[in-house]
Amino acid sequence: MRFYLSTLAGHRRGVLVLLGWSTLEGVPAFFGGKLVGTAVDEGFAAGNPLAGVLWLLAFAALAVLGALGQRQVFARLGDVVEPMRDALVTQVVKGVLSDPTHRRTPDASAVAMITRHVEVVRDATAGVLVQARALLVTTIAALIGLATTAAALIWLVVLPILVALLLFGLMLPSLARRQRDAVMADERTAEASGSVLTGLRDVAACTASDEAGADIARQVDQQARATITVAWANSLRATVIAVGGFAPIALLVAFAPPLVASGRLTTGAVLAAVVYLTGSVNPALHGLARTTSTVVMRLMVALKRLQEVAPRDAGRPGDQVPAHGGFLLQDVAFGWSPDAEPVLRGLSLTLRPGDHLAVVGPSGIGKSTMAGLLTGLMAPDRGSVLFGGARVDRVTPAVRHHAIALIPQETYLFTGTVRENLALLAPWATDRDLAEAVEKVGAAPLLDRLGGLDATLGHAGEGLSAGEAQLLALARVYATSASVVILDEATSHLDPAAEARVERAFAQRGGILVVIAHRLSSALRAGRVLVMDGGKPLLGAHEHLLKTSALYGQLMLAWDPTHREDTPLPKR
Numbered sequence: 001m002r003f004y005l006s007t008l009a010g011h012r013r014g015v016l017v018l019l020g021w022s023t024l025e026g027v028p029a030f031f032g033g034k035l036v037g038t039a040v041d042e043g044f045a046a047g048n049p050l051a052g053v054l055w056l057l058a059f060a061a062l063a064v065l066g067a068l069g070q071r072q073v074f075a076r077l078g079d080v081v082e083p084m085r086d087a088l089v090t091q092v093v094k095g096v097l098s099d100p101t102h103r104r105t106p107d108a109s110a111v112a113m114i115t116r117h118v119e120v121v122r123d124a125t126a127g128v129l130v131q132a133r134a135l136l137v138t139t140i141a142a143l144i145g146l147a148t149t150a151a152a153l154i155w156l157v158v159l160p161i162l163v164a165l166l167l168f169g170l171m172l173p174s175l176a177r178r179q180r181d182a183v184m185a186d187e188r189t190a191e192a193s194g195s196v197l198t199g200l201r202d203v204a205a206c207t208a209s210d211e212a213g214a215d216i217a218r219q220v221d222q223q224a225r226a227t228i229t230v231a232w233a234n235s236l237r238a239t240v241i242a243v244g245g246f247a248p249i250a251l252l253v254a255f256a257p258p259l260v261a262s263g264r265l266t267t268g269a270v271l272a273a274v275v276y277l278t279g280s281v282n283p284a285l286h287g288l289a290r291t292t293s294t295v296v297m298r299l300m301v302a303l304k305r306l307q308e309v310a311p312r313d314a315g316r317p318g319d320q321v322p323a324h325g326g327f328l329l330q331d332v333a334f335g336w337s338p339d340a341e342p343v344l345r346g347l348s349l350t351l352r353p354g355d356h357l358a359v360v361g362p363s364g365i366g367k368s369t370m371a372g373l374l375t376g377l378m379a380p381d382r383g384s385v386l387f388g389g390a391r392v393d394r395v396t397p398a399v400r401h402h403a404i405a406l407i408p409q410e411t412y413l414f415t416g417t418v419r420e421n422l423a424l425l426a427p428w429a430t431d432r433d434l435a436e437a438v439e440k441v442g443a444a445p446l447l448d449r450l451g452g453l454d455a456t457l458g459h460a461g462e463g464l465s466a467g468e469a470q471l472l473a474l475a476r477v478y479a480t481s482a483s484v485v486i487l488d489e490a491t492s493h494l495d496p497a498a499e500a501r502v503e504r505a506f507a508q509r510g511g512i513l514v515v516i517a518h519r520l521s522s523a524l525r526a527g528r529v530l531v532m533d534g535g536k537p538l539l540g541a542h543e544h545l546l547k548t549s550a551l552y553g554q555l556m557l558a559w560d561p562t563h564r565e566d567t568p569l570p571k572r
């Protein structure tokens with residue numbers, strides 16, 4: 001709002017020129033009643049029709065002058081509105097393009113939404129400058145004209161108008177709220193249909209068409225309800241203004257005859273009052289109310305939405321997490337329900353860029369649950385999981401999705417080309433990026449065998465072995481810009497050599513690597529190991545844990561029976 005007003009203020013000269021021409025536009029409204037009244041009193045009623053006609057011609061000449069003023073207002077409008085629009089667009093689009101949320105691709109939908117709001121601001125500003133300004137000028141000019149022509153009638157006219165304006169002013173906040181609700185409902189509908197449309201393939205693959213359709217239908221219903229509420233509010237507003245506008249005319253008809261009979265008013269003055277009321281004040285009042293409740297409301301709502309959706313500074317603190325943030329887990333506890341025994345308790349851990357952590361423990365002990373907490377899908381019952389200093393579950397989802405990738409054991413492949421499958425999470429990736437990712441995870445021979453990136457995959461990766469499907473899922477995440485990769489038994493179907501290659505590739509890729517291991521060899525490759533056994537998790541290097549954790553020793557023995565506790569295993 002401040003930026004908007006300062007941009008307008010920057011074109012002060014243009015605004016003053018507009019006001020200057022507005023004065024000319026108000027001239028007929030000011031003199032109209034007076035001239036008609038004089039035409040009657042000194043012309044037609046005084047037996048001098050020629051004088052009456054001349055006064056009316058003078059009125060016509062002033063009307064032409066007013067039209068000239070109006071023409072100039074339109075001609076000068078662009079000088080104020082267009083630079084303001086350009087400045088606003090530059091400011092907000094710059095904000096979106098430098099938004100850290102969209103590091104590799106600018107968010108086209110955000111730019112589209114913002115430019116739509118800017119267009120509303122531009123149109124509404126033009127509307128305010130043309131209509132509200134002209135109506136205000138006309139009303140003031142006509143009321144002054146009325147006061148100087150038929151002073152005895154002024155309170156009859158002004159009081160109902162003031163009451164109507166007061167009521168209208170009191171209704172404005174609720175009108176603004178309803179208008180905003182309608183805009184928000186509109187945006188939610190667009191968002192719901194947009195996300196279903198872009199994810200149509202996934203919706204079909206997961207047979208979720210009914211849920212997706214129901215979600216859109218719910219948003220459409222809400223939008224319809226919000227629009228109907230706005231219509232009701234507007235009809236109430238129109239009634240108030242209609243009563244306020246017609247009441248003075250009714251009062252005039254009731255009170256004028258005795259005033260004329262007593263000689264306090266001439267017939268011409270009464271006619272002048274009628275002309276002021278019906279020709280200027282009443283239409284102006286209606287227009288002013290309509291403009292305020294539509295154009296001004298739209299302007300206020302669009303400005304507020306712009307302020308909300310346009311990022312101000314790239315890298316502002318809070319939930320906009322730096323792209324390469326680390327994790328800080330402090331005394332984390334989590335249970336799947338309030339009555340259930342907590343799955344995790346007393347978990348404290350720091351993960352910095354470059355860290356490689358293996359998580360080991362018996363089945364069902366809570367390893368995947370911990371992965372869920374790291375991704376922010378769940379929030380801990382106690383303690384905190386911070387990512388880049390912010391609670392990870394509160395980080396803007398778009399930021400989280402870009403920064404943290406979890407690869408589960410089950411792979412998701414869909415009917416389409418290999419390229420489409422690999423670029424699912426990184427639509428910006430070039431063929432070279434994809435080929436590099438494939439090469440790094442050791443899937444190049446598989447890609448050759450499939451026939452390259454243009455080869456087509458069958459439904460759910462039909463025709464691929466479980467291990468091959470996992471290799472493609474791993475390459476897909478390798479190609480993203482995620483700075484945190486969590487492999488949750490994502491290599492379970494690979495042979496040990498292929499698994500080692502994948503883990504090494506992700507470790508060398510940079511960022512944070514968390515491997516939930518199903519083979520203990522993963523622990524040997526990691527810098528630190530987290531051992532989960534249902535109590536407080538133990539954290540340390542392999543050698544240290546061999547000496548301090550009985551469970552870790554047992555797990556190692558179970559995995560490699562040749563191992564003896566007093567002979568630490570060599571790094572593989």
Ligand SMILES: Nc1ncnc2c1ncn2[C@@H]1O[C@H](COP(=O)(O)OP(=O)(O)OP(=O)(O)O)[C@@H](O)[C@H]1O
Nearest residue numbers: 336337343361362363364365366367368369370489
């Ligand atoms: N969505 C859920 N709702 C309720 N309980 C769950 C849910 N997911 C997991 N659990 C329970 O939480 C506990 C830990 O499960 P989790 O999947 O985290 O273990 P895990 O160590 O990853 O097991 P595995 O090695 O077999 O994958 C288990 O007792 C499991 O039954």
